[in-house]
Amino acid sequence: MSLPKDHAHMLPRRLVLALLAGLPLAACNARGPANVAAVDPDAAWYIGSMPDQPYDVPLVDRGRMDPKYRRQTVAYTGLEKPGTVVVDIDERFLYLVQEGGQAVRYGVGVGKLGFSWKGTATVGRKGVWPDWGPTAKMVSLNPDLPRLRKGGLDNPLGARALYLYQGGRDILFRIHGTNEPWSIGEQMSSGCVRMLNEDVVDLYNRVPVGTTVLVKRHGKYRV
Numbered sequence: 413m414s415l416p417k418d419h420a421h422m423l424p425r426r427l428v429l430a431l432l433a434g435l436p437l438a439a440c441n442a443r444g445p446a447n448v449a450a451v452d453p454d455a456a457w458y459i460g461s462m463p464d465q466p467y468d469v470p471l472v473d474r475g476r477m478d479p480k481y482r483r484q485t486v487a488y489t490g491l492e493k494p495g496t497v498v499v500d501i502d503e504r505f506l507y508l509v510q511e512g513g514q515a516v517r518y519g520v521g522v523g524k525l526g527f528s529w530k531g532t533a534t535v536g537r538k539g540v541w542p543d544w545g546p547t548a549k550m551v552s553l554n555p556d557l558p559r560l561r562k563g564g565l566d567n568p569l570g571a572r573a574l575y576l577y578q579g580g581r582d583i584l585f586r587i588h589g590t591n592e593p594w595s596i597g598e599q600m601s602s603g604c605v606r607m608l609n610e611d612v613v614d615l616y617n618r619v620p621v622g623t624t625v626l627v628k629r630h631g632k633y634r635v
Contacts, residue, residue: 454594456473456476457472457473457476457593457594458470458471458472458473459471459472459473462610462613464571464613465540466541467541467564467565467571469571469609469610469613470565470591470609471610472593472608472609472610476593476594477519477593477596477597478519478597480519481504481518481519481596481597482519483516483517483518483519483608483611483614484516484517485510485514485515485516485517486507486514486515486517487513487514487515488507488509488510488513488514488515489513490507490509490515492509492624492626493509493624494509494510494511495508495509495619495623495624496508496509496623496624496625496626497509497535497587497615497619497623497624497625497626498515498625498626498628498633499520499522499587499605499625499626499627499628500628501522501523501530501627501628501629502629502630502631504519504520504521504522504596504597504598504599505517505518505519505520506518506519506520506587506605506607506615508615508618508619516614516618518607518608518611518614518615519596519597519607519608519611520587520596520597520605520606520607521590521592521595521596521597521598521599521600521605521606521607522598522599522605522606523599523603523604523605524599524600529583529585529603529627530627530628530629530632530633531578531627531633532578532624532625532626532627532633533576533577533578533583533585533624533625533627534576534577534578534622534623534624534625535574535575535576535577535619535620535621535622535623535625536575536576536577536580536582536621537575537577537621538572538573538574538575538616538619538621539563539569539572539573539575540563540571540572540616541563541564541567541571541572542563542567542569542572542573542588543560543561543562543563543567543569544560544561544563544567544568544569545560545561547584565591566591567591568588568590568591569586569588569589570588570589570590570591570606570607570609570612571589571609571610571612571613572588572589572609572612572613572615572616573586573587573588573589573612574586574587574588574612574615574616574619574625576625585603585604585605585627586604586605587604587605587607587612587615587625588604588605588606588607588612589606589607589608589609589611589612589613590606590607590608590609591609592606593608596608605627
């Protein structure tokens with residue numbers, strides 16, 4: 413759930429929309445999508461869009477990713493009940509346990525060293541194109557951070573967020589989308605678990621409030 417210090421590193425909303433629409437940024441420039449990608453290499457990560465409200469979800473070119481981080485159904489030998497979400501910080505995977513010894517596996521980005529959390533929680537609430545605000549710790553480290561960023565294509569939480577709770581209390585740990593698809597498989601966030609926007613939409617649709625979430629490191633999720 414990090415906000416880059418260099419805001420220019422994030423895909424500008426106008427650029428994303430222009431790319432996805434397959435139109436030039438300005439008619440007088442006669443600049444097509446290929447040239448847009450040349451101007452901003454980040455734009456090359458996107459190949460289309462998925463209808464959503466109030467914004468369409470930009471779709472990532474998964475050919476640019478390590479194949480193991482693509483969403484897929486895999487064999488699962490864990491003891492968790494179907495419907496449980498298991499996040500493996502070390503492997504950079506999130507599993508949604510299914511019946512029959514299987515799980516839907518998603519590639520994720522995780523917290524950088526010193527920011528990761530492990531333990532057991534529940535999904536306390538869910539958000540669609542949620543607003544973002546920094547934690548007190550994030551502000552202490554970077555006082556210039558904006559105190560609120562409204563939901564949208566350039567929001568660090570992306571298209572969806574699952575808010576984790578313990579004992580009815582928000583623990584400020586999220587599973588959320590990202591506008592930095594190159595960060596999937598990396599350890600670089602401020603502690604939260606980030607997913608491709610299309611993947612977090614898929615997870616959001618499968619997971620109800622009250623779902624158990626286990627976040628483990630070194631094979632253990634108990635603190």
